[in-house]
Amino acid sequence: MKTNWWVRFSALMFFVLMSILVLLPTVVHLKDNSYYPIKSKINLGLDLQGGLYMIMGIDFKKVFKDEVGTYVRKIESLLKDQDIQMSTLDYNLADDTDPKLAFKISTPASMEKAKAKIKEYFSGLIRITNEGPDTLEIALSSTLKKQIEEQSIGKSIEVIRNRIDEFGVTEPEILAQGMDRIVVQLPGVKDIDRAKDLIGKTAKLEFKIVNSASANELGTWLAKVKAANITFKKGDRFSDYLKNVNDFLKADLPEGHEIAFERIKGQTAQEGEENLIPYLVESSPRLTGDDLSDARVDIDQQNNNPYVSLEFKPQGAKRFEVVTGENIGRQLAIVLDGNVYSAPQINSKIAGGRAQITLGQSGDFNRKMSEAKDLALVLRAGALPVQLDFLEQRTIGPNLGADSIDKAKTASIVGCLLVFIFAIFYYRFSGVIAVATLLLNVLFTMAILIGMEATLTLPGIAGIALTVGIAVDANIIIFEKIRDEIRKGISGQKAFEAGYTQALWTILDANITSIAAGICLLNFGSGPIRGFAVTFLIGSVVTVYTAYYGSKILFELYMNKNRSKEISI
Amino acid sequence: MIELIKHGTKFDFVGKIKYITTFSIILMMVALYGIFTKMNYGVDFRGGAEIQVKFEKNYSMEELRSSLSDAGLKGISVQTIGDDKENTVLIKVQAEEGQLNAISNSVESTLSTRFADNKSDLQKIDIVGPKAGAELRLSGIKAMLWAILSIMIYLAIRFDFRYAPGAVVSLLHDVVVVGGIVAFSGFEFSLQTVAAMLAIIGYSVNDTVIVYDRIREHEENDKTHSKTLRQHINEAVNDTLSRTVLTSGATLLVSASMFFFGGAAIKDFFFAMSIGILFGTYSSVYVAASVTILADDLMKKYQTPKKSSLKKIQA
Numbered sequence: 001m002k003t004n005w006w007v008r009f010s011a012l013m014f015f016v017l018m019s020i021l022v023l024l025p026t027v028v029h030l031k032d033n034s035y036y037p038i039k040s041k042i043n044l045g046l047d048l049q050g051g052l053y054m055i056m057g058i059d060f061k062k063v064f065k066d067e068v069g070t071y072v073r074k075i076e077s078l079l080k081d082q083d084i085q086m087s088t089l090d091y092n093l094a095d096d097t098d099p100k101l102a103f104k105i106s107t108p109a110s111m112e113k114a115k116a117k118i119k120e121y122f123s124g125l126i127r128i129t130n131e132g133p134d135t136l137e138i139a140l141s142s143t144l145k146k147q148i149e150e151q152s153i154g155k156s157i158e159v160i161r162n163r164i165d166e167f168g169v170t171e172p173e174i175l176a177q178g179m180d181r182i183v184v185q186l187p188g189v190k191d192i193d194r195a196k197d198l199i200g201k202t203a204k205l206e207f208k209i210v211n212s213a214s215a216n217e218l219g220t221w222l223a224k225v226k227a228a229n230i231t232f233k234k235g236d237r238f239s240d241y242l243k244n245v246n247d248f249l250k251a252d253l254p255e256g257h258e259i260a261f262e263r264i265k266g267q268t269a270q271e272g273e274e275n276l277i278p279y280l281v282e283s284s285p286r287l288t289g290d291d292l293s294d295a296r297v298d299i300d301q302q303n304n305n306p307y308v309s310l311e312f313k314p315q316g317a318k319r320f321e322v323v324t325g326e327n328i329g330r331q332l333a334i335v336l337d338g339n340v341y342s343a344p345q346i347n348s349k350i351a352g353g354r355a356q357i358t359l360g361q362s363g364d365f366n367r368k369m370s371e372a373k374d375l376a377l378v379l380r381a382g383a384l385p386v387q388l389d390f391l392e393q394r395t396i397g398p399n400l401g402a403d404s405i406d407k408a409k410t411a412s413i414v415g416c417l418l419v420f421i422f423a424i425f426y427y428r429f430s431g432v433i434a435v436a437t438l439l440l441n442v443l444f445t446m447a448i449l450i451g452m453e454a455t456l457t458l459p460g461i462a463g464i465a466l467t468v469g470i471a472v473d474a475n476i477i478i479f480e481k482i483r484d485e486i487r488k489g490i491s492g493q494k495a496f497e498a499g500y501t502q503a504l505w506t507i508l509d510a511n512i513t514s515i516a517a518g519i520c521l522l523n524f525g526s527g528p529i530r531g532f533a534v535t536f537l538i539g540s541v542v543t544v545y546t547a548y549y550g551s552k553i554l555f556e557l558y559m560n561k562n563r564s565k566e567i568s569i
Numbered sequence: 570m571i572e573l574i575k576h577g578t579k580f581d582f583v584g585k586i587k588y589i590t591t592f593s594i595i596l597m598m599v600a601l602y603g604i605f606t607k608m609n610y611g612v613d614f615r616g617g618a619e620i621q622v623k624f625e626k627n628y629s630m631e632e633l634r635s636s637l638s639d640a641g642l643k644g645i646s647v648q649t650i651g652d653d654k655e656n657t658v659l660i661k662v663q664a665e666e667g668q669l670n671a672i673s674n675s676v677e678s679t680l681s682t683r684f685a686d687n688k689s690d691l692q693k694i695d696i697v698g699p700k701a702g703a704e705l706r707l708s709g710i711k712a713m714l715w716a717i718l719s720i721m722i723y724l725a726i727r728f729d730f731r732y733a734p735g736a737v738v739s740l741l742h743d744v745v746v747v748g749g750i751v752a753f754s755g756f757e758f759s760l761q762t763v764a765a766m767l768a769i770i771g772y773s774v775n776d777t778v779i780v781y782d783r784i785r786e787h788e789e790n791d792k793t794h795s796k797t798l799r800q801h802i803n804e805a806v807n808d809t810l811s812r813t814v815l816t817s818g819a820t821l822l823v824s825a826s827m828f829f830f831g832g833a834a835i836k837d838f839f840f841a842m843s844i845g846i847l848f849g850t851y852s853s854v855y856v857a858a859s860v861t862i863l864a865d866d867l868m869k870k871y872q873t874p875k876k877s878s879l880k881k882i883q884a
Contacts, residue, residue, distance in 0.1 A: 047834070055701060193674075391701040395673075395694040400621070400834075407832030415826035419819050426571050426815070459764065462827060462835050466842070469823035470772060473816040477779065480812045487576060506782050509727060510775040516719040517771025521764060524712030529764045532838075536768065569570065 008553050016440065019447035026450065042450050043171075044187070045457030045531050048405050050398030051187040052195055056388040058152055058180045063386045065091065065099040067140055067148065071126050072101050073284050075118055075138075076256075082117060084110045087255065092137065098145075100129050102137035148386075149179055155385045157182060162381035163198050182388065192395050194374070202337045202387050203378035205289030207323070207355075208281040210331035210343055211257055218278050221249050221259070232276075238263070239338055258283050260333065262340040279340055281333050286323045291316025295379035297372045298356075304365065306372040308357040308379070317353025325349035336375070404458050412465040416442075419472055427479050429568035433558065434475035437551040441471050444542045445535060452538075457531025467539030473510065474547030478503040479569055492567045496559055500552055507548050514540040573818075574811040582806045582854060583799045586862065589855045597742060600749020608752040611759035611837075612695050614709075616702035617644065617663045618672045621693040622680065624656040628687055633658065636683040640675055650833050657692070664696075672696065709763040713744060716770045724774075728781055731868060735861035736777045739852040743773045746848045747841050756840050765841035772820070773849030776813055777857045783809050784861075798865050802858050810854075817850040 024030075026042045046053050072088055079086055085106040092100040105111055111134065118128070118136075125144050130137035140148075153176045164172045164186065173185040189195050225245050232241040246258050253259070262277040294311040312320055324332070324346050333343040334357050342358050357375065359368045420438070424431035445464055449456060482499030490498065518540060521533035559567075612619040630647060637645050637660065644663030651657055664672050673694050680689045697705075717740050725733045744766050751758055783805035784798075791801070824846055828839035 057700070389698075390696070391698045393694070393696040395691075397690060397692040399623075399690065400692040404832055404834045407830065408827070408835060411827045411830035411832070412823075414830055415823035418822040418826060422819060422822065426573070458834055459761065459838065462831070462838060465823050465827055466768065466820070469820035470775075470816075472819045473775065473812075476812050476815050476819070480815075483570060483576075484808075506779055509778045509782065513720050513723060513774040513778060514771040516723060517716045517767050517774070520712045520716035520719065521767040523715070524708055524763070524767070529760050532764050532768070536771075540771075 005553065005556055008549070009557075012440075012550055012553055015444065019443045022447045022450050023443070026446075040450055040453065042446070043453065043455040044401075044405075045455045045460065046185060046187050046394070046401075047396050047458045048401045048456065049188055050396045050401045051185065052189050052192050053185050053392075053394040053396075054183070054196075054199075054390060055177070055392040056182045056184065056199075057391045058156070058182075058386050059389060060149060060152075060180060061096045061099070063148060063152065064097070064140055064145060065093070067144075068099050068101045068126075068138065071122065071138060071140070072103055075103070075122070077284060078117060078121055079105075079114055082110075082113065084114050086114075089135065098139055100137050100139040102130070102135050104135050106134075108134040152386045153179060153182065156388060159382050159384050160184060160199055163378060164195075166377050166381060167195060167198055169195070181391070188398070190398070194370070196390075196393075198374055198378065200388065200390065201374075201378050201384075203289065203381075203383040204337050205292070205379060205383065206285035206335045207287040207320075208260070208283075208285050208333045208335055209323075209327055210333050211254065211280045211282065212330065214254060214257075214280050217252075218259075218280060221252055222278055224252075225249065242338055253280070256283050257281065260335055260338065260340050262343065277340070279331075279333055279343060281335070281340075285335070286332075287312075287316055287319055289379060289383050291319065292379060295376040297369070297376050300358075305358065306365070306369045307359060308372050308376045310355045310357065310379070312353035312355070314353070317351075320353055320355070321349060321351045341375075405461075408458055408461045408465075412461060415465050416468050419468060423472060423475065427475075427569055429558065430475075430479055430482075430555075433551055433554045434472060434479070434547075436554060437475065437546045438468050438471055440550055441539065441542050441546045442468065444546065445539050448538050448542070449535065454534050454538075455531060456535075459529055460531035460535040463532040463535030464539060467536060467543065470514070471539065471543040471547050474503075474507045474543055475551060477506055477510075478548070478551070482567065482569055486567065486569070493559060496555060496567060500548075500555075504548065507544060511540050511544050572811070574814055576811070578807045578810055580807060580810070581803060583803045583858065583862070586855075586859045590859050593742060593852075593856055593859075597745050597749075600745045600752075603749040603752035604745070606752075608748070609755060609757050611757040611762075612661065612697050612702075613760045614702050614706050614758065615663075616697050616699035617661065618676075618697075619693075619695040620660045620662070620673065620676055620691060621650065622658050622660060622676075623690045623692050624658070624684070625688040627656060628658070628684065630658075632683070633660075636679050637662070637676065640679040642672070642675065705760065709760075712763070712767060713770065716767055717741070720770070720774050724778070724781075728785065731864050732781050732861060734864045735857040735859075736774055736781075738860045739777055739856040740770050740773060742852045742856045743769055743845055743849050746852075747845045750844050751841055754840070757837055759837050761835065761838040762841045765838045765845060768842060769845030769849055772846065773853060776816070776850060776853030779812065780805055780809050780853055780857065781861075799862060802862065806854055806858060813850060813854065817846055821846050 022038060022040075025036065025038055025040065030036055068091075076086055076088070086103050087106070089102040089104055092102065094100075105114055115128070115131075115136070118126075118138075125141055126138045127141050128136055129139045157174050157176060160182065161172070161174050164174070164184075169186045169189055171187060173183070175183045177183050184199060186195055225248055228248060230241070230244050230248055232238060242259075242261065246253075249259065257280055260279050260281050262279065264275045264277060291312050292310055293313045293316075296309050296311075297306055298309045299306050327346050328348060329346065331343040331345050333340045334355070335341070336357075344358075359372055359375075416438070420435045423434045423438075427434060442464060445467065449460075478499050481502050482495050485495035485498045486492070515537060518533055518537040522530060522537065524533075630649075634645060634647050637647075642662045642664075644661070646661040648659050649657065650659050660676060662672055662676070673691070673696065677691060680691075717737055720740065721733045721737050724736050747762075747766060747769060748758070751762055756762075780802075784801050787796075787801040787805055788798075821843060824839050824843045827835060828843055831839060
């Protein structure tokens with residue numbers, strides 16, 4: 001044999017050895033403390049091990065609208081300090097990517113002063129888009145909008161990752177997709193509803209003063225709401241209901257106030273309006289979740305009730321002290337994502353910056369405990385900067401995954417065996433070489449998959465099986481060319497050399513076009529489909545090496561041992 | 570030497586082009602009709618929810634359907650999966666944007682109350698919002714167009730521009746025919762179907778490339794220009810016939826085994842794939858050749874004939 005052959009043969013054997021070493025931990029069960037250097041096993045996709053896959057989107061139109069509203073509230077409190085009263089008018093959503101909100105100044109004389117103050121505090125953040133003798137309309141500045149767009153995704157991902165890390169999922173995958181999409185993959189998660197709740201929670205914590213002066217009118221207002229047929233049905237979004245109620249009662253409620261509910265979870269699964277306790281609260285919060293430094297679960301020893309204890313940052317603690325001092329005797333509502341969790345009475349000025357959220361008196365302990373844990377968790381991990389909408393959700397139970405693997409494995413083995421039998425039957429000893437190279441193809445593809453830390457999905461298994469079917473094509477092309485040469489009466493060695501030389505570009509063409517399609521598939525790929533693209537791509541690249549170069553090495557060995565005889569093809 | 574296709578066949582493929590072209594055009598029109606009127610879009614593209622449930626014992630389909638509609642769910646469709654023994658059912662429900670999250674809860678609570686004595690396991694839940702559905706549709710079409718475009722550019726560089734239209738038309742033909750058959754068969758058009766179509770594009774072009782390769786070889790060997798393109802094509806198709814049939818057969822062996830034994834989760838994919846392999850083979854032999862001849866005729870008509878229209882690339 002030529003030295004050149006030995007070099008190529010050693011390279012092939014080296015690849016085989018490496019692949020076997022990489023595959024070993026996946027195939028054989030190794031103890032965690034073994035000395036074997038390679039630990040990485042094949043990653044099974046969600047469809048094979050079960051789990052949760054979801055895509056969430058940010059609706060920036062809505063974010064901008066909320067943000068404009070926030071700025072108008074900020075202006076309101078700014079002007080209040082200057083003794084200028086104002087009232088908010090309606091949104092102008094003619095261009096919903098640039099929502100505008102107008103407000104009316106009660107004393108037109110102070111218009112100039114108001115404008116100057118707004119410019120002083122908010123220049124660069126908002127712009128005045130329209131003004132009348134006593135009205136101003138504002139919108140967000142383009143820099144602010146751009147900033148919101150750029151930061152929302154990154155911040156949301158960070159917050160979600162923190163929450164999931166605390167939830168304890170191994171190998172979660174949280175990725176941005178474009179400017180307004182987040183893909184979350186949680187393999188192996190059993191308690192899917194809890195995970196979903198956790199991720200979806202905006203966790204916007206606010207402390208608002210309750211207005212008890214109008215307590216008597218609350219009943220009248222809510223009766224009016226019910227008469228107008230605004231009700232909360234199971235399956236609706238509670239936030240939509242809340243918004244409808246407040247919009248409907250806008251004229252009745254005292255200025256700067258809104259209705260919020262405490263939702264009492266009854267023993268039955270049915271949630272109706274009777275389980276809602278209404279509160280009239282101030283619209284603008286006195287403190288928010290940003291003022292917190294820590295949140296923990298504690299248990300009240302007296303009645304064995306879990307609660308969340310909050311700790312404020314120094315700045316927040318000072319404000320908390322002032323707020324409680326000014327409002328002794330009133331209730332302070334702790335509002336999370338728009339809903340009142342509890343509304344304790346302020347008995348004295350509270351210094352030291354601590355507060356607690358109780359979780360209601362009824363209900364079973366374990367449920368309250370896990371609720372308290374989740375609440376503390378989201379408060380600690382921070383609030384999502386924007387509300388995320390679920391666009392796509394795929395859940396796969398663990399049993400289905402195992403079942404799928406079994407079936408796909410069996411089918412792949414059946415399919416490949418049929419191809420092997422065909423190849424050996426049709427091409428005799430050359431067919432044996434073809435089968436050897438096909439096996440190498442599968443071996444290398446799996447090893448590369450593990451090496452790249454790619455994920456094996458069900459379509460991925462399909463991709464490997466299909467690659468075997470397609471890879472045999474390269475062998476067929478070579479063997480048919482060799483047969484052509486033999487038919488022309490050319491000797492074995494010459495026919496073999498000519499066959500391989502002629503087949504090279506044909507095989508390259510065929511696989512390059514496959515790879516092109518594979519790349520398009522990879523870009524299209526959502527979730528599990530990507531798995532197919534990955535194995536199909538790796539398989540196509542590997543095919544060129546194994547089916548052409550690999551089989552040539554083996555063929556040369558065969559020709560060397562069998563120089564005078566005819567080729568078995 | 571075992572030969573499935575005897576060596577030296579002299580089928581007159583090109584001679585039958587007229588009939589074949591007519592057949593292909595009719596086939597594509599019927600397929601397009603199916604795609605636009607009969608296509609059963611899966612939850613990926615339609616939006617809504619799809620829930621696979623495995624019951625412990627036998628269940629009544631009627632009761633299942635009525636209990637779901639009692640729960641206020643809309644657009645309910647229920648079908649069994651696999652063997653009757655497996656007691657597995659696929660529930661499809663339509664929903665509007667805001668309600669998507671509530672659906673799986675609603676189905677779960679309905680099942681646990683109405684089928685209290687028959688434990689049910691929610692094996693798989695797919696929920697796709699209408700917005701995401703529309704996006705998936707768009708990106709699927711885009712991916713296919715990109716695949717075809719990139720293959721066309723490659724062929725134009727590697728071969729001659731004359732060859733590109735034939736390959737592209739045959740790829741479009743494959744995609745349309747597969748789509749049509751999926752539509753008429755009642756199989757669902759899902760993300761998997763799109764993936765299969767892309768794989769078919771990559772696969773079917775192989776056949777075409779191999780025939781083209783042989784045509785070029787023939788033209789290069791034919792120094793005296795004694796033969797027409799039609800003759801070259803005929804010879805090339807006959808030369809490669811054995812390989813074409815063997816390869817398709819081998820791939821079909823895998824694809825069909827996966828379809829029959831691979832389980833419900835990948836049925837859509839391998840149904841489309843198997844059809845694609847069959848029609849991909851047909852289209853590389855016939856459609857690609859016909860269009861190449863047509864393109865050649867057209868080019869000759871509008872251009873002064875060059876000495877050799879081949880762009881020669883040294884292999």
